[in-house]
Amino acid sequence: MRRTFQGALKMLWLDVRVSVFVTWGILLGIYILLAILSMRADSAVINVGVSPLHIYLFVVAIAGLKETSAYALGMSVRRTDYYLAVFALAALLSAAFGLAYTAGAALEAAWFDRRNITFNVFRMGGFESLGFGVAWFAHTVLFLLTYLVAWNLALLHRRFGQFSLYALAGAVILILVLIHRFDGWGPIDRFFLGIGDALDAALWALIPSAALAASAYALIRRIKG
Numbered sequence: 198m199r200r201t202f203q204g205a206l207k208m209l210w211l212d213v214r215v216s217v218f219v220t221w222g223i224l225l226g227i228y229i230l231l232a233i234l235s236m237r238a239d240s241a242v243i244n245v246g247v248s249p250l251h252i253y254l255f256v257v258a259i260a261g262l263k264e265t266s267a268y269a270l271g272m273s274v275r276r277t278d279y280y281l282a283v284f285a286l287a288a289l290l291s292a293a294f295g296l297a298y299t300a301g302a303a304l305e306a307a308w309f310d311r312r313n314i315t316f317n318v319f320r321m322g323g324f325e326s327l328g329f330g331v332a333w334f335a336h337t338v339l340f341l342l343t344y345l346v347a348w349n350l351a352l353l354h355r356r357f358g359q360f361s362l363y364a365l366a367g368a369v370i371l372i373l374v375l376i377h378r379f380d381g382w383g384p385i386d387r388f389f390l391g392i393g394d395a396l397d398a399a400l401w402a403l404i405p406s407a408a409l410a411a412s413a414y415a416l417i418r419r420i421k422g
Contacts, residue, residue, distance in 0.1 A: 212261060212265055217290070220249075258345075259350065261283070262351040284413075287344040290340070291344060295333050295337035296336075301318065306325075321395070331396055335399035337399075338403060339399055339402055348413055349413055350365075356420050
């Protein structure tokens, strides 16, 4: 098991490493350019946020399954080993991205604490009141949740075809209609407004993350090689 797990993990990393380096290279290049411009300006307002990396992980989770699952299962890699390898890679990428964003936010707070300068590339609302380790944990959990959502969508498509995604979209629309019909938005709004900071959001996110991890395992057990 250890050898096949390591082999699958290495294959998955080789599949994404170029895109990881290119994505971060572009992001850091933009960051350096914006930083230079901001330091030379009398006033500036720059807000980027974390969404580009969430979009990247979403795309990687979908594309990665298509590019690696058939090869891995065709080479007789056990489905459990493949699942563990994908989950391990997702956790490692999420932790690395979370560390980079947390460190970047700390640097921004130290370098760009100037009057008339708003520079938020890595800093986000809800994280600033957290310590370094707690903010890193929160980022990691939220990144991992994004990956798991996309991974499950890709697995549904692989296992049941396009109809499963149409059915899922229909179910979501039906749920939204029922919520609106029975005035259910009030409790939902109160729930989200009651989330105090990013740590609260991350702790709540552990629940759907665990459910999505379990459903991904169930789907992988049933996909054909």
